[in-house]
Amino acid sequence: MTSRFSGWSLLLGGLSGQRRWQQQWRAATPKRGYEAIIVGGGGHGLGAAYYLAKQHGIRNVAVLEKGWIGGGNTGRNTTIIRSNYLWDESAAIYEHALKLWEGLSSELNYNVMYSPRGVLMLAHNVHDEQVAKRHIHANYANGVDNEWLTPQQAKEYCPPLNISDNLRYPVLGGALQRRGGTARHDAVAWGYARAADALGVDIIENCEVTGIRRDANGEVTGVETNRGTIESRRIGVSAAGHSTVVMQMAGVRLPLESYPLQALVSEPIKPVMPCVVMSNSVHAYVSQSDKGELVIGASTDAYTSYTQRGALHVSMHTLEAICELFPAFRRLRMLRNWGGIVDVTPDRSPIIAKTPVPGLYVNCGWGTGGFKATPGAGHLLAWTMAHDAPHALNAAFTIERFRDGTLIDEAAAAAVNH
Amino acid sequence: MLIIPCPYCGPRPELEFSYGGQAHVTRPTAASNPSPAEWNAFQYERANLKGLHAERWRHIHGCARFFNVVRDTTTDEILRSYRSGEK
Secondary structure (H helix, E strand, C coil): CCCCCCHHHHHHHHHCCCCCCCCCCCCCCCCCECCEEEECCCHHHHHHHHHHHHHHCCCCEEEECCCCCCCCHHHCCCCEECCCCCCHHHHHHHHHHHHHHHHHHHHHCCCCCCECCCEEEEECCHHHHHHHHHHHHHHHHCCCCCEEECHHHHHHHCCCCCCCCCCCCCCCEEEEECCCEECCHHHHHHHHHHHHHHCCCEEECCCCEEEEEECCCCCEEEEEECCEEEECCCEEECCHHHHHHHHHCCCCCCCCEEEEEEEEEECCCCCCCCCEEEECCCCEEEEECCCCCEEEEEEECCCCCCCCCCCHHHHHHHHHHHHHHCHHHCCCCEEEEEEEEEEECCCCCCEEEECCCCCEEEEECCHHHCHHHHHHHHHHHHHHHHHCCCCHHHCCCCCCHHHHCCCCCCCCCCCCCC | CCEEEECCCEEEEHHHCEEEEECCCCCCCHHHCCCHHHHHHHHCCCCCCCCEEEEEEECCCCCCCEEEEEEECCCCCEEEEEECCCC
16 A cells, blocks of 8 residues: 655655655456456546546456556647637536646645646637637636737747747737646556555556457446456446557447657757647647656647657658747757557547447547546546446537537647647 | 559659548448438448558649558558559
């Protein structure tokens, strides 16, 4: 059992040369069966396991992760958090997540380094400006903070920004969500893993699901894995880019396609970038980590793939835009780039829902923007699994909305043209 | 960047092409009176295969023609390309 972190425990840890810290969660081996199984040990899946144990009293839970905790999209994103989405359903679900972010470090007794440093989304043409202002008005109606900044105000908020008229796409202003920001992505996964483990959840790494078992009525009875069969009549799939691969094992087809999405970081420098800046039109987004690296998000590749890398010309395109918007960054070297596989729905909104298979639930389709939703998605998947019915906040995010024509069209949701 | 073998023009860099998604998806005919589920399958459900994937590309900055490519989505290796209507 792990001890609680406090100022006192950190001081003692320092005085003892940082040698007395314990393992933060057990390396569990699979039991014969569980009351509930979560497939996918990213932030969303671990969050779901935590809330199942914490809020619904379902503690006999296993999280099955084919790799290691934090090795998938949880450790591959650009850690941006915001909730300024257009439609009512989206604003409600992302705002739910944002409110959970605000208390998450104390909830988990683990510093997830949530930093509401502001997310500034730039406008470069008349259309951008109209779209941004439409979002601001819609957000205002939904109680979500978002405000318009003139170029001068944007420059004051983010001093490295170039607001010269001489740019190919000059900055005409921007929408700022002050409560948006960043968090430490690994810490989110580790914090949920540690807190779920403390409540009795088994976190099983290197355990890849290879089949989903069903009985004569079609109900799920368990999963087959590379570590043997594990029984459960309640299975939640939270497998991001591999959602279609896993769900196909139960014969469920999803309106998803998987694309590589790239990110890259620069060499670490002194604090220069006080907020997150995103630009749809020139496709750039950038923030600075607490280690000092600029964290830059590039686009998805044009084609579906599972390669977790992405083409170099895609990141070049983003770097060109960054160099124009932030001339001071031109001399920086990039340290490394990587890709994550994102599952994109046709309307760019997620799916958190029951499936046609009894006992099988899915959380997927977060596309290019899943990190910000981590606590909310985990919370709502847990609710849906515990009640065998959706929460009011995810009731609209069904699989059937595509058949029924009730899309939640956030095609501009990523704020960049993914 | 992929080097894509256009069956009409030969190998060219990916930037000359646009992606057309999964190949061989058949649109239901009006005469078949498709159900909402069939329309949904045609419009939105894709195989999203992990492995060999038949897909459409268009040589938009070249001959502008559509054709098909078989690519391994685990490595991005292109195995072959063929003209529309061929197998």
